[in-house]
Each structure stands twice: as C-alpha cells, then as structure tokens.
Amino acid sequence: MSILENAKQTAQGLFQAGMAKAIAMAPDSWIPGGEPDPLIRERHGHVGRPVSRIDGPLKVSGKAPFAAEFPMEGMVYAALAYSTIAKGRLSSLDTADAEAAPGVVLVMTFRNAPRMQPPPLFLSGAKAAGGDKLPVMQDDRIHWNGQPIALVLAETQEQADHAKSLIRVGYEVEHADIAFAEARDRGTDTAEFMGQPLHDEIGDAEKALQDAAFKIDATYTTPRHNHNPIELHGLTVAWQGDTLRMHDAQQLVAHTAWSMAQVFGLDEKQVVVTSPFVGGGFGSKSMWQHHILAAAGAKLAGRPVRIVLSREGVFRLVGGRSPTEQRVALGADQEGKLTALIHTGVTVKTPHNAMPEPFILPTRSAYAAENVLLDVQKVELDMLGNTFMRAPGEAVGTFALECAMDELAEKLGMDPIELRVRNEPEKDPISGLPFSSRHIVEAYRAGAERFGWSRRNPKPRSVSDGEWLIGMGCATGTYPYYRMPGGAARITLTREGKAIVDIAVHEMGMGTSTVQTQVTADRLGLPMDAITFNYGDSTLPGVIMAGGSQQTAAIGASVIAAHNALIEELLRIAGNDSPLAGLKAKDVGSRNGGLCKLDEPERHETYQSLLARAQRDKVTVEAQPPQPLETMHWSMHSHSAMFCEVKVNKVTGEPRVTRFLGSFDCGRILNPKTATSQFRGGIIMGLGLALMEDTQFDERKGRVMNPSLAEYHVPVHMDVPEIDVIWTDIPDPHAPMGAHGIGEIGITGTGAAVANAIYNATGKRVRDLPITLDKLL
Amino acid sequence: MSISVNGNAVQVPDDPRVSLLDLLRDGLHLHGTKKGCNQGACGACTVLVDGERMLSCLSLAVQFDGRSITTIEGLGEPGALHPLQQAFVEHDGFQCGYCTPGQICSAVAMVEEVRRGVPSHVTSDLNSNVIDFSHDEMRERMSGNLCRCGAYNGIIDAINETLKEAAE
Ligand code: FES
Numbered sequence: 003m004s005i006l007e008n009a010k011q012t013a014q015g016l017f018q019a020g021m022a023k024a025i026a027m028a029p030d031s032w033i034p035g036g037e038p039d040p041l042i043r044e045r046h047g048h049v050g051r052p053v054s055r056i057d058g059p060l061k062v063s064g065k066a067p068f069a070a071e072f073p074m075e076g077m078v079y080a081a082l083a084y085s086t087i088a089k090g091r092l093s094s095l096d097t098a099d100a101e102a103a104p105g106v107v108l109v110m111t112f113r114n115a116p117r118m119q120p121p122p123l124f125l126s127g128a129k130a131a132g133g134d135k136l137p138v139m140q141d142d143r144i145h146w147n148g149q150p151i152a153l154v155l156a157e158t159q160e161q162a163d164h165a166k167s168l169i170r171v172g173y174e175v176e177h178a179d180i181a182f183a184e185a186r187d188r189g190t191d192t193a194e195f196m197g198q199p200l201h202d203e204i205g206d207a208e209k210a211l212q213d214a215a216f217k218i219d220a221t222y223t224t225p226r227h228n229h230n231p232i233e234l235h236g237l238t239v240a241w242q243g244d245t246l247r248m249h250d251a252q253q254l255v256a257h258t259a260w261s262m263a264q265v266f267g268l269d270e271k272q273v274v275v276t277s278p279f280v281g282g283g284f285g286s287k288s289m290w291q292h293h294i295l296a297a298a299g300a301k302l303a304g305r306p307v308r309i310v311l312s313r314e315g316v317f318r319l320v321g322g323r324s325p326t327e328q329r330v331a332l333g334a335d336q337e338g339k340l341t342a343l344i345h346t347g348v349t350v351k352t353p354h355n356a357m358p359e360p361f362i363l364p365t366r367s368a369y370a371a372e373n374v375l376l377d378v379q380k381v382e383l384d385m386l387g388n389t390f391m392r393a394p395g396e397a398v399g400t401f402a403l404e405c406a407m408d409e410l411a412e413k414l415g416m417d418p419i420e421l422r423v424r425n426e427p428e429k430d431p432i433s434g435l436p437f438s439s440r441h442i443v444e445a446y447r448a449g450a451e452r453f454g455w456s457r458r459n460p461k462p463r464s465v466s467d468g469e470w471l472i473g474m475g476c477a478t479g480t481y482p483y484y485r486m487p488g489g490a491a492r493i494t495l496t497r498e499g500k501a502i503v504d505i506a507v508h509e510m511g512m513g514t515s516t517v518q519t520q521v522t523a524d525r526l527g528l529p530m531d532a533i534t535f536n537y538g539d540s541t542l543p544g545v546i547m548a549g550g551s552q553q554t555a556a557i558g559a560s561v562i563a564a565h566n567a568l569i570e571e572l573l574r575i576a577g578n579d580s581p582l583a584g585l586k587a588k589d590v591g592s593r594n595g596g597l598c599k600l601d602e603p604e605r606h607e608t609y610q611s612l613l614a615r616a617q618r619d620k621v622t623v624e625a626q627p628p629q630p631l632e633t634m635h636w637s638m639h640s641h642s643a644m645f646c647e648v649k650v651n652k653v654t655g656e657p658r659v660t661r662f663l664g665s666f667d668c669g670r671i672l673n674p675k676t677a678t679s680q681f682r683g684g685i686i687m688g689l690g691l692a693l694m695e696d697t698q699f700d701e702r703k704g705r706v707m708n709p710s711l712a713e714y715h716v717p718v719h720m721d722v723p724e725i726d727v728i729w730t731d732i733p734d735p736h737a738p739m740g741a742h743g744i745g746e747i748g749i750t751g752t753g754a755a756v757a758n759a760i761y762n763a764t765g766k767r768v769r770d771l772p773i774t775l776d777k778l779l
Numbered sequence: 780m781s782i783s784v785n786g787n788a789v790q791v792p793d794d795p796r797v798s799l800l801d802l803l804r805d806g807l808h809l810h811g812t813k814k815g816c817n818q819g820a821c822g823a824c825t826v827l828v829d830g831e832r833m834l835s836c837l838s839l840a841v842q843f844d845g846r847s848i849t850t851i852e853g854l855g856e857p858g859a860l861h862p863l864q865q866a867f868v869e870h871d872g873f874q875c876g877y878c879t880p881g882q883i884c885s886a887v888a889m890v891e892e893v894r895r896g897v898p899s900h901v902t903s904d905l906n907s908n909v910i911d912f913s914h915d916e917m918r919e920r921m922s923g924n925l926c927r928c929g930a931y932n933g934i935i936d937a938i939n940e941t942l943k944e945a946a947e
Pocket residue numbers: 813814815816817818819820821822823824825834835836837
C-alpha cells in the first residue's frame with residue numbers, strides 16, 4: 003500500500019471515528035428512533051395478533067410460484083460440469099460428444115463464454131451481491147474443487163444431464179492450500195469484518211487471567227456448515243430485447259439486479275429480478291456463479307434458460323459457513339465477577355471474498371469484564387468462497403463463550419444463571435454506548451421458572467432413567483439489531499380508501515407480507531384487507547436485503563418515512579374546507595381510515611373524502627428513511643435465555659433432546675404465530691449445529707465429501723421435541739414498531755445449551771461440534 | 780399408455796429417463812410437487828400413487844402406466860382446501876412453504892398406514908393390530924419429510940388435529 007493510500011485511510015478512519023463519537027454524543031432526539039414510533043403505544047390494532055399467513059392457502063396448495071416454476075416460451079434446461087481439482091488449469095476440455103448429443107443447444111466453456119466483468123463482491127459496494135469476486139468462466143484457471151467448467155443447455159433436463167456426462171476434462175494440477183492446520187501454522191492475519199478489524203482490547207486480559215482466583219481456558223472447534231434450504235438454488239432467465247429478466251430465488255433482489263448489470267455491462271434498469279417466494283435461504287440465496295452462467299448461456303443460445311442446481315451442485319458452488327477454532331479463557335473473582343474475558347481464534351476464508359466468520363461478535367456486548375481481549379485471525383484457502391449463514395459469528399461464537407461460562411460456573415460452584423446475572427453489564431462493555439433495550443435477566447427468570455430449572459441437579463451424571471442419563475443446560479443467545487442504508491418505500495392511496503405498499507423486500511418464510519400488512523394497516527388506520535403489500539421485485543423502491551435480521555426494521559423505517567410523506571401530501575391537497583385545513587404534518591396522524599389532529603381526534607377526515615374533494619383517484623408518495631444512526635447511538639441487541647433437557651444413552655452414547663425452551667427478549671413481537679415459527683426454526687437449526695451438521699471437507703483434495711441431504715444430516719421430525727417459546731414482549735423504544743428482526747436469534751445459544759445439558763447428563767465436556775455419539779461413548 | 784394425474788389422463792412420456800417428478804413439474808406444469816434433492820433424501824417430491832405415498836423423484840414416469848397419481852393440487856386449492864391443508868395454515872405448519880406439499884401428501888398416506896396396522900421403528904407392540912397414534916409414531920413416520928425451516932411442531936399439531944381420529 004502506498005504512503006498516500008495509507009494517509010487517506012488514516013484520515014478516513016479518523017473522520018469515521020470522529021463521526022461515530024459525534025453520533026454517540028448527540029441528543030437522542032436527533033437520532034432515528036429518538037422519538038419512539040407511535041405504533042409502539044397502539045395496543046388495539048392488528049400488530050401483536052396471531053394472524054395466519056395471508057399467503058398460507060397458496061403455499062399449502064402448491065400454488066405459490068417459486069423461481070424454477072415460471073414457464074417460458076422456448077425455454078431450455080441447464081446442467082453444469084464441475085472441476086474435480088482444487089487448483090490448476092484445464093489442460094484439455096473435449097466437448098464434441100456433448101455438443102453432438104441429442105437435444106443439445108449449447109455447450110458453454112471459457113472458450114465461448116461471453117466476456118463478462120467479475121461479480122461485485124458482497125460488502126464491497128452498496129448494491130454488491132456476489133458471493134465471491136472471481137471472474138466467471140473467463141479462462142482455463144481452476145480456483146476450487148467444484149468450480150463450474152462447462153454449462154450444457156438442452157431441450158430437456160434429461161438431455162442436458164446426459165450430455166454433461168460426455169464432457170472429457172484434463173487438468174494440470176497445481177499445489178493448493180486446503181489444510182486448515184497447515185495454513186494456520188504458516189501464519190495468520192487479523193480478520194476484518196465490514197471494514198473493521200475483528201479485534202478489541204480493554205486492559206490486560208492475559209495478566210488478569212493469570213492472577214484470577216478462578217479460571218478456565220479451553221479450545222472449542224466448530225466445523226463447516228451448509229444452509230441447505232429445501233428449495234434448490236435455481237432460476238428461470240431470459241433476455242427480452244435489451245432487458246435481462248430473472249425469476250430468482252433471492253434474498254437480495256435489488257442488489258442482484260445491480261450486480262448482474264455490472265457483470266454484463268448494462269444499466270441497472272435493464273435487469274429485472276423477481277422473487278415472490280423463496281424456499282428458504284438462511285444466507286445462501288445471494289448471487290453465485292449459476293446466475294451469471296445461466297444468463298450468459300441464455301444470451302449465447304438466444305433462448306430462455308431454466309437452471310436448477312442439483313443438491314450436490316449447491317454444495318459445489320454456493321458457499322457455506324467456515325470452520326472455527328476458538329479459545330475462550332475466563333478469569334473470575336470469588337464472587338464470580340469476571341476479571342478477564344478472552345475470546346480469540348482462527349477461521350478460514352478465501353482470497354476472493356470478505357467474510358471471516360466473526361465469532362467474537364456476541365462476546366462484545368455479553369459481559370461486564372474488567373479486562374477483555376477479543377480477536378479473530380484468518381487464513382485463506384483454495385476453496386469455494388464461504389459466506390453468511392444464519393447468525394454468522396453468533397451461532398458458533400455463543401457455542402464457545404456460553405460453554406465456557408458453564409465451565410466457569412461449575413468451577414465456582416455457582417448456578418450458571420446466577421453467574422450470568424452477576425456479570426450483566428450496565429452499558430456496552432466495548433463501545434460504551436447505552437443499551438437501547440436489554441431485559442436478559444427477566445428472560446432468564448421467566449425461562450427458569452417455566453422450564454423447571456430449580457429441579458436441575460448441578461452434579462453431572464447424577465440423574466438417570468433406565469439406560470438413559472438425563473441432564474439440563476442453559477445458555478445465553480444474542481443477535482444485534484441491524485438496519486442497513488438503502489431503505490425506501492412507496493405508498494399509493496386510492497379514492498376507495500385502499501393502500502398499496504411497494505418495496506423490494508423478500509419472503510423466505512418469515513411471513514413478510516402478512517406481518518407487514520398488519521403493521522401497515524395499523525400505521526394507516528385501515529383494515530388489513532385494504533392493504534396490498536407488493537415485494538420481491540427489483541423494480542420496486544429500496545435496496546433492502548433479507549439478511550442480518552434487518553428486513554423488519556428496514557421496512558418499518560421506510561414505511562414510516564413514506565407515511566410521513568403521505569400525510570404531507572394529503573394535507574397539501576386537503577383544501578380549505580377540510581377539517582384538517584391549516585394543520586402541520588407533525589400534528590396529524592392516521593386513524594379510522596383517514597387523518598386526524600393527534601390531540602383533537604374529532605378533527606378527522608377519511609382518505610376517501612380527502613381524495614374526492616381534491617378530485618384525485620389516487621395519491622402516490624415515495625420516501626427514504628434517515629440513515630441508520632440509531633445503531634451508533636445505542637447498543638442494540640436481541641437476547642435469549644435457552645434451556646435444554648437431554649437424555650444420553652449409557653450404552654450407545656446416543657444423545658436426544660427431550661425438551662427445549664427459548665425465552666426471548668427481542669422487542670415487541672409483531673405476530674406471535676409467525677414469530678413462534680421463526681424462533682423454533684432457529685432453535686431447530688441450532689439443534690442441528692449441536693448434534694449433527696458437518697460439511698466434511700477432504701483436506702487432501704479440497705472437495706466436500708458429503709454433498710447430499712443423505713449424508714449432511716439436518717434435524718428431522720424425530721429429532722425435534724415440542725419446543726416451547728416465550729418472550730418478554732418489551733418494545734425497544736428506539737426501533738421501528740419497537741421490534742427487532744428475529745430470524746437469527748434462535749440459532750444462537752442453542753448449541754451451548756445442548757452441550758451444557760449433555761455435560762450435566764454425562765459429565766463429558768465435548769468442545770468439538772457436532773456432538774455425535776462417538777464422542778460420548 | 781396413460782397415467783391418471785388428479786383424475787386427468789396423461790400421456791406416458793416417450794423418454795424413459797423422465798422421472799415422475801419431472802413429468803409433473805416440467806411436462807404438466809404441476810409445480811406443487813417440489814424438488815429438494817432429486818435423490819430420495821428430502822421428501823419434498825412426495826405424491827400419492829393409488830393412495831400410497833411415494834417419492835416421485837425416485838420413480839420413472841413410465842412405471843405408472845394405468846396408475847392413479849394424486850398431487851397436492853388434487854387434494855385441494857385455495858377456497859376449497861383439504862382439512863389438513865387448512866390445519867397447516869392455522870397451526871403455521873410451514874414457513875417458506877417449499878417442503879409443505881410433500882409433508883401434506885405424506886401425512887395423508889401415513890395415517891392410512893397406521894390405520895392398516897403397519898408398524899414403524901417406534902411401534903412397541905408388533906403383535907397388536909392397533910397402533911397407538913402417539914406423538915412419537917407421528918414424528919417417526921414423518922421423518923422422511925425434511926423441513927429446513929423447522930416447522931415440525933406446527934406440522935405435527937396440524938396432523939394431530941386433523942387426522943388423529945382417522946388413524947384410530
Ligand atoms: S426431491 Fe425426492 S426426496 Fe428429495
């Protein structure tokens with residue numbers, strides 16, 4: 003790096019640090035969320051009611067259209083061939099037989115692929131969506147084992163699959179760095195996440211650890227994971243004139259439209275990405291090579307293309323969660339107050355992506371320790387780019403941290419909940435910011451009561467039932483409140499008193515349209531059936547991803563902004579005869595199908611009357627919310643207290659989860675029915691993380707060895723007991739609707755709660771995930 | 780040669796490699812039957828063949844000459860849902876909805892298996908003709924249908940409410 007660049011970066015850093023300080027010190031009223039969202043006070047509307055999903059009938063009858071279900075005239079089917087080496091080049095690539103096979107329309111390789119720019123790497127720009135930044139099929143280089151090397155298009159899927167099998171490939175193999183331990187021993191670098199180093203220090207934690215009256219110091223390891231949504235990654239894509247039309251399975255529609263435009267040298271408006279229903283994503287449904295290859299193939303062949311990755315294909319070209327090796331060392335005094343908190347370790351990424359698994363994130367705001375050392379080191383391997391998977395950082399970071407807390411509690415002879423309560427911080431330990439809303443102790447109290455925690459025998463291996471050992475464990479879960487820049491929404495109000503909301507967001511199972519219809523109905527003072535919520539289309543306003551559990555907040559803030567604009571516009575056209583004449587927007591709100599003066603509700607006029615008087619059929623407004631400064635002014639997080647009961651077979655070592663309770667503190671719950679499902683879904687993926695999930699990576703060949711749902715085990719019906727969930731329902735006064743996104747919190751803390759329960763049952767401390775029966779024999 | 784699909788006669792495909800699943804989805808545009816793995820590991824493609832549940836991805840379409848297939852579209856549709864479909868909505872037995880048609884078809888046939896006294900891995904008394912339709916029986920028998928969203932509790936509640944009586 004040149005001196006000039008260095009200086010520029012330092013200056014930028016200083017400027018950012020100065021800004022951060024100014025935002026932290028600013029009066030609350032200057033910050034978004036400084037004035038609580040009025041909907042928080044509204045207690046008699048649709049928000050908070052267990053409304054069934056409005057798109058439920060479509061889904062249960064198979065009528066909800068997913069990406070690979072849009073028929074197109076003249077469409078051809080795609081199959082991909084993947085490299086079987088990790089690094090090197092193609093020395094030969096014989097496609098003649100494939101080309102001659104029946105029904106084949108095109109075989110595309112680096113030789114005939116159109117020239118394309120590399121995909122913009124996610125986090126490298128406001129609208130970048132690429133899982134990595136490698137050029138796609140532009141030369142003979144191989145960068146990972148499983149890289150696509152040829153795309154076959156044929157009239158039917160069977161013909162494409164058969165032709166693909168006729169491609170003959172020769173390789174010139176080069177040395178690949180694929181072994182984690184070897185790379186670590188060669189040296190590591192401090193990892194960066196979203197432009198910031200993953201490193202924090204307060205005081206001298208190593209010294210404090212040495213001096214501590216009680217201490218534990220242990221290493222925890224977590225394997226690779228794959229998201230494995232049941233819907234395979236796929237899309238239907240066509241060039242319609244100069245427009246690239248994509249029916250996609252996507253959690254970033256607007257980002258992907260822009261990114262595809264960069265790849266093909268188009269204007270962003272020339273790419274239209276729609277994604278009305280996504281069959282699960284969990285972080286995996288961003289933009290990967292199959293998007294680009296299918297669009298390139300469609301261009302060359304002049305035909306629409308349907309591409310659906312095989313399950314193996316998903317493992318080959320859609321990244322997963324990286325492995326971690328974490329050290330947690332805790333020092334405490336006689337009372338259990340933490341004097342040292344050390345959480346460090348190493349993870350794996352590639353040279354082509356920007357995603358080191360940030361496992362220290364949950365530790366930053368967890369406990370009030372006098373001395374803290376947090377650090378993530380990374381190594382870079384020749385493999386498929388790893389990516390964001392449900393609660394990146396927190397899912398595996400809480401496993402290490404919360405197992406360590408359990409170990410420390412035992413050393414101290416203290417109840418593990420009591421240990422956590424004693425170390426509850428008053429403000430954010432790292433940033434020093436006040437918490438916007440933190441009721442973790444209430445969550446523990448309520449959870450312990452309901453779960454029957456007092457019945458737990460703290461002595462390990464002391465409870466059994468026949469050949470089964472029985473134990474209980476608990477752990478804290480946490481996930482941040484995020485709201486990212488890029489929000490925008492459009493509201494159209496019609497003379498019939500109906501409202502249409504347009505916003506480029508996503509439905510992957512969260513219940514987006516249902517919950518947002520409830521929220522918008524309350525916000526506009528309309529019944530739910532007067533609201534139409536349009537989403538899943540890149541041409542709608544907003545650049546909003548369904549990720550980081552931020553979609554709810556992003557929609558909330560965008561609709562608030564659009565609603566304010568709507569009030570302004572309606573007052574502007576109201577005219578002198580309106581009871582609202584002369585009022586200022588800040589004094590007016592929505593109620594009973596119209597607007598009224600907030601402190602004089604009888605000064606009211608319905609939307610119909612307002613529009614009729616102004617002789618308007620409709621009014622349309624679009625607005626953007628303020629920048630998300632609230633996250634720099636308060637420390638904003640969701641929390642949970644997780645309780646688990648297990649039984650472990652004395653003979654076979656088989657672990658079974660028999661009871662689970664999640665007690666959540668996640669702001670106001672907007673829809674208890676869909677929220678329950680989201681919490682449970684997260685917990686169930688956490689049970690998978692604890693007990694079975696493991697993407698096995700061959701460190702000799704760099705190849706995933708279990709790329710199927712038969713060999714990558716996810717929880718099935720029989721693995722899942724009735725999961726109890728409760729919540730504080732205390733609104734966060736600084737978040738839109740008082741709510742936090744809840745898609746990720748459920749997986750956090752779950753792994754540790756299971757591990758701690760297994761320890762209590764068996765006396766065996768397993769620090770290496772997944773906790774399979776062989777480790778318990 | 781023809782197959783009955785939801786009561787309609789359908790031509791058996793010329794290409795013997797076409798799976799029943801691909802015939803339904805690509806040939807007939809009956810997209811309610813889902814593809815989650817195409818190798819028999821997820822259950823998303825479950826359909827009813829003469830009333831029995833079957834993984835359509837593991838079956839070739841040509842095998843079904845003269846047989847009668849019911850897909851999710853044949854069970855009910857918005858406005859006229861099958862009671863189990865309705866119960867899935869009420870108990871929130873899904874999130875993304877992708878595994879859902881397979882879960883529903885599977886459950887409909889599963890209940891028949893219990894009624895006929897077909898034992899499962901967790902059936903304690905193999906000599907009895909009457910199987911107790913317990914929580915464990917339901918979970919064990921539905922374990923071939925994966926749900927990555929983790930809607931399992933809602934699914935079991937929906938089945939329990941709707942089909943328990945039929946099973947006994
Ligand atoms: S698609 Fe048939 S079992 Fe998965």
